[in-house]
């Protein structure tokens with residue numbers, strides 16, 4: 657059994673709106689193990705992005721805890737959370753979050769700013785990552801001059817270029833055709849085999865079944881089903 661990496665206890669994110677409360681995440685107990693490939697599925701509005709953002713330290717729970725290797729994430733200082741994110745996490749946002757006035761290449765290079773990678777190496781790594789995702793001809797395009805699927809692949813490149821310990825990816829193939837979806841699926845499975853922990857949100861149940869060790873289904877902010885993916889374990 658791999659080492660326990662992230663653990664949530666009674667994790668909640670409630671939004672008060674006037675007299676009503678939206679329970680976006682509502683009492684989630686979840687353990688994520690080192691090297692695991694976990695998929696989160698569930699209908700729109702079930703809390704998938706909200707939970708991912710809290711696991712990445714980007715959003716604060718209204719109650720409950722997230723522990724990363726026994727350390728309470730939300731008792732860390734802002735600086736400690738920032739370095740947890742910079743050192744360990746690759747994040748692919750549902751809305752990409754690319755910087756509009758920078759090129760594809762620079763958007764990816766930026767992920768390497770904080771770990772003192774020398775400039776030429778930074779450019780080389782970013783270029784190689786984009787090329788491996790089929791974007792070698794789009795390096796100098798700005799996000800507005802890229803298709804949705806191309807922007808999505810730039811966002812994946814940015815998350816992976818600094819070789820994170822854990823990848824949180826929110827619908828990383830939501831805008832891709834089958835060929836590019838398969839390419840991302842292969843890349844992620846390959847990185848997972850090499851030890852990358854992956855937590856992916858996806859609407860694509862087939863993708864989840866083909867790739868993940870475990871699938872959790874959310875509904876109204878709660879985990880309502882856990883599927884251990886025996887098929888994948890047997891074939892790998």
Ligand SMILES: Nc1ncnc2c1ncn2[C@@H]1O[C@H](COP(=O)(O)OP(=O)(O)OP(=O)(O)O)[C@@H](O)[C@H]1O
Nearest residue numbers: 671678679680699700701702703704705706707750
């Ligand atoms: N700032 C906010 N204020 C109030 N409600 C919010 C806020 N942000 C999110 N919500 C609500 O929380 C719920 C969960 O949102 P979330 O974005 O996590 O869903 P999701 O499962 O990622 O959906 P999708 O598949 O459409 O991306 C939704 O009902 C949403 O309307």
Ligand SMILES: [Mg+2]
Nearest residue numbers: 704705706750
């Ligand atoms: Mg979402």
